[in-house]
Amino acid sequence: GAGVSQSPRYKVAKRGQDVALRCDPISGHVSLFWYQQALGQGPEFLTYFQNEAQLDKSGLPSDRFFAERPEGSVSTLKIQRTQQEDSAVYLCASSPSSSGLVTGELFFGEGSRLTVL
Amino acid sequence: DQQVKQNSPSLSVQEGRISILNCDYTNSMFDYFLWYKKYPAEGPTFLISISSIKDKNEDGRFTVFLNKSAKHLSLHIVPSQPGDSAVYFCAASDGNDMRFGAGTRLTVKP
Numbered sequence: 293g294a295g296v297s298q299s300p301r302y303k304v305a306k307r308g309q310d311v312a313l314r315c316d317p318i319s320g321h322v323s324l325f326w327y328q329q330a331l332g333q334g335p336e337f338l339t340y341f342q343n344e345a346q347l348d349k350s351g352l353p354s355d356r357f358f359a360e361r362p363e364g365s366v367s368t369l370k371i372q373r374t375q376q377e378d379s380a381v382y383l384c385a386s387s388p389s390s391s392g393l394v395t396g397e398l399f400f401g402e403g404s405r406l407t408v409l
Numbered sequence: 410d411q412q413v414k415q416n417s418p419s420l421s422v423q424e425g426r427i428s429i430l431n432c433d434y435t436n437s438m439f440d441y442f443l444w445y446k447k448y449p450a451e452g453p454t455f456l457i458s459i460s461s462i463k464d465k466n467e468d469g470r471f472t473v474f475l476n477k478s479a480k481h482l483s484l485h486i487v488p489s490q491p492g493d494s495a496v497y498f499c500a501a502s503d504g505n506d507m508r509f510g511a512g513t514r515l516t517v518k519p
Contacts, residue, residue, distance in 0.1 A: 296452070325506075325507070327509075332418075332511070333511050333512075334413070334415075334498050334509035334510050334511045334512050335453070335498070335509045336509070337506050337507065337508065340506060348505065348506060351506075383452055383453075385452075396458075397443060397455035397458065398455070398507060399455070400445075400452030400453045400454065401452050402450065402451055402452045403452055
């Protein structure tokens with residue numbers, strides 16, 4: 293499809309397991325964002341890429357969280373040694389903006405719901 | 410710290426009436442504001458935006474008002490329709506990233 297695609301849609305992990313969440317942005321979109329949305333909350337910024345460069349990772353909650361976008365298209369968010377507090381929906385969004393500034397709308401995927409038992 | 414706040418977790422209105430959703434922000438560097446709409450099991454979708462140089466932007470039934478001095482914006486939906494029932498997120502950007510409020514769940518009753 294033409295939209296942002298995320299996989300898996302649902303992931304259940306045992307505490308301590310590593311997980312990897314994938315995002316396929318809209319083709320040609322330069323900017324890519326990861327957000328974490330806890331139950332009943334709004335999306336919380338995690339990290340931002342412009343092409344393959346990770347320009348801002350200030351929102352990553354700990355060094356267990358790692359994101360990459362090696363070829364400037366698909367991105368992977370990896371969470372090592374998952375904890376129960378990591379349970380949330382992880383949203384990926386892309387934007388055609390090439391200015392490096394967030395001035396337009398973001399196009400969101402459907403999210404990956406992670407449950408850590 | 411919550412830089413964007415939506416203090417009403419829910420709102421219920423009758424079909425045909427006006428829905429008013431409110432949002433407050435604390436960061437004076439924000440210069441672009443957006444509203445997103447979210448249905449269950451879907452990602453947020455863009456609804457309407459406004460830049461800080463304006464105080465009003467209208468798109469069909471949707472109007473966003475910005476009061477910079479009060480650091481407040483609102484979304485008006487008139488007339489409200491049952492299909493408008495969703496969670497609405499307010500978002501703000503300073504050009505570097507985008508911050509979201511916690512959302513307001515709007516229910517429009519037939």
